[in-house]
Amino acid sequence: MSVISARLTIVTMVLALFLSACGDTKGQRALSGGAIGAGAGVGIAVLTHSNPVVGALIGGGAGAATGALTSKKQINFGPID
Numbered sequence: 001m002s003v004i005s006a007r008l009t010i011v012t013m014v015l016a017l018f019l020s021a022c023g024d025t026k027g028q029r030a031l032s033g034g035a036i037g038a039g040a041g042v043g044i045a046v047l048t049h050s051n052p053v054v055g056a057l058i059g060g061g062a063g064a065a066t067g068a069l070t071s072k073k074q075i076n077f078g079p080i081d
Helices: 003-019 026-047 052-069
Strands: none
Touching (some): 003 026, 026 052
16 A cells, blocks of 8 residues: 555545534535545555545445435434433
């Protein structure tokens, strides 16, 4: 793994963690889902020695689609006791 790939993976994962709490509107869920998916895609691509950009694009697209297709009720599990 190159230094650039490692840095890109770390930065993407950190950004995905910061954005993972967003999700009140469909757009916010699509954005946070895309960021999380991109981070996961980069991580998987680096681990499998694939192209991190392609992994980010595929993961980001899948995450954004998932976020856009979910409703707030589907992700709200209620109060934590």
